[in-house]
Amino acid sequence: MAQITIYLPDDIENKARKAAQERQTSVSRWIADQISQNLRDTWPKSVLDAAGAVPEFLSLETIRRGYGRDVKRKSVE
Numbered sequence: 001m002a003q004i005t006i007y008l009p010d011d012i013e014n015k016a017r018k019a020a021q022e023r024q025t026s027v028s029r030w031i032a033d034q035i036s037q038n039l040r041d042t043w044p045k046s047v048l049d050a051a052g053a054v055p056e057f058l059s060l061e062t063i064r065r066g067y068g069r070d071v072k073r074k075s076v077e
Helices: 010-022 027-039 045-050 060-064
Strands: none
Touching: 010 027
């Protein structure tokens, strides 16, 4: 496991210590968790919650109407 030294302004350090204490974890673990959360390759919850939130959004069939027939595709196998 790597060890990294970071420099934080006093107010940020105090907030980090308080947040770690509220979660009953070490400051080191809390900071590591925050970094992990920000490096995930996933959509934020707010974006996922918005999926399907527009009921009047056009259907796929409506969007594709007027494009004409699709060309025959070759198998990739």
